[in-house]
Amino acid sequence: MMRTRPLKVALLGCGVVGSEVARIMTTHADDLTQRIGAPVELAGVAVRRPSKVREGIDPALVTTDATALLKRGDIDIAIEVIGGIEPARTLITTAFEHGISVVSANKALLAQDGAALHAAAEQHGLDLYYEAAVAGAIPLVRPMRESLAGDKINRVMGIVNGTTNFILDKMDSTGAGYQEALDEATALGYAEADPTADVEGYDAAAKAAILAGIAFHTRVRLDDVYREGMTEVSAADFASAKRMGCTIKLLAILERAADGRSVTARVHPAMIPLSHPLASVREAYNAVFVEAEAAGRLMFYGPGAGGAPTASAVLGDLVAVARNKLAEATGPGESAYTQLPVSPMGDVVTRYHISLDVADKPGVLAQVATTFAEHGVSIDTVRQQGRPDGVGKEASLVVVTHRAPDAALSGTVEALRNLDTVRGVASIMRVEGE
The missing domain is CATH 3.30.70.260 (ACT domain)
Incomplete structure (x- = not known):
């Protein structure tokens, strides 16, 4: 039976991703109701600049007091798309303390404090979902956490940052130098004004930490991930790669040791053969290659960033969490039973x-x-x-x-x-x- 009382959603952050989440919740409201079994209602939107015009969002829903929004007593689910460590960490913790499940796209926070956040969610019997934190629209976290839960993943290798892939693809296909390709990425909106998090590998390293934890059922923090940026990659490197029948990608590589007693996690540029599936990933797309013992080799591919693709992943999590709320159940939480050390x-x-x-x-x-x-x-x-x-x-x-x-x-x-x-x-x- 369809429940008529709506599940109320607090949206924390309303930038590029948050505004797309709000738009989809509004335009697809009837479909979401049918898929969930109850309406979902945007009950409040917490922002830093309330004077900014936000098309399609009722100004009456906008507030600068995110804490008060979470504490008001009628919120069922919080969507956190603020990013960064604080105030996101405090707000997520506050949500759990008030019986609110959380959907987050915050890779930096999850890579640094994922264990503590999972523990808080479990303590209060709530959900913490974060598909959008790793590879935008690509369904990756849930397949690894649920579909492959009965298998043993030995290796994950992927392109998890669209900005860097765009830059390297342009260097490869046009012969452009690094700075020229970066300038084009910036002009097209793929690169931020300060691209450090992308080009130095910090963004990919955070995603690598999250994926390693899921793949190997062990806790991997951002500090455990070896990281090298790609700013020193040159046209001469691409020329050498071509002579070897290779191209260059910034890769996140996660591996279980052959003896099964440890894992490694790293992010760095590398040459890969043109015959490898990841070599053909162009422009700002992402792709992740998963090697499992029983399933074999699996490839996940698609747009890894942008407002609409990331919002798609957020809404997928919202539907899952809302269904769990109606069933008075929770989805899978942290699985860290192996407690494997991360090798240098x-x-x-x-x-x-x-x-x-x-x-x-x-x-x-x-x-x-x-x-x-x-x-x-x-x-x-x-x-x-x-x-x-x-x-x-x-x-x-x-x-x-x-x-x-x-x-x-x-x-x-x-x-x-x-x-x-x-x-x-x-x-x-x-x-x-x-």
Whole structure:
């Protein structure tokens, strides 16, 4: 039977995503009612600037006092799209204390304090859903948390930031330099005025922490994720990648150790073969490649950012949480029973693509090869090209290694820097997906 009394929703934040959430709740109200089994009513909208005109939102619903909105006693569900740590953390906690389930898109907060928020939700018998925090419109959190709950996930590798993928795609397809591609991303609205969170990998690292926790049933915080940005990726790196039949992507890579006793989580640019499914992800799209023991390899693909796509994920969570409210039940909470340690980056087994500027004279290649051997790193391929430097002669030496622990690879690079015959290390890039 259809319940006539509406479930009341408090919207915390009304920017690009929040305004889309409000619009969809209004325009699709009848459909949402049928899908949930009861009407959902936007009961209040908490904002910082109440004077701003918000099309389609009754000004009477707008307030600057989010705490009072949550405490007024009739709110069933809160949607938090403020972002950042505070006041979002305090408001979510307040919601739980007043019997309100929460839908959030706040990746930074969940990556930092997800365990505490899950504990608070469980303590009060409430839901905490956050599909929109990881990959925009792409259904990923719920499939991993529910559909794959009976399987064992061993590896997750994906593109989880649309801004960086747009920049790298433009560098690859047009030959543009990093700054030129960033300027285009900014002009099109893909990059913020301050793109640091995106291009330095902080945004992707927060999403990686959340995904690792879900995939491996263990607690992974933002501080546990190894992170490198992509600001040093150059046109020369793309030229080298093409010679190898590869392209370059900023990847989030989460892995369970072969012995099952630890996990790793990392974000960094890497070369991947053109044959890999992630290599074909273009523009500002996201894609995540999941490898599970029974299900095999799964690919999740779609728009990873933007008001409408993110709002779609928020509304999906709203429907799920509302149904749980009507059933007087809750969905799956945190699963951290494995309590696996997160290993440091040095333990990760990977490959390096290293470009060196060396003296163009006999014996240099042998000296470089000896350095690799001394650190237990095997060389896969070497390419050398001489060029005049105006004074004497230099050579460009490109080395691609076999798989080895990252600590051994980085130690090799440091030793190479100290060789008299090595003028400089032009670039270092990990090679993944093979």
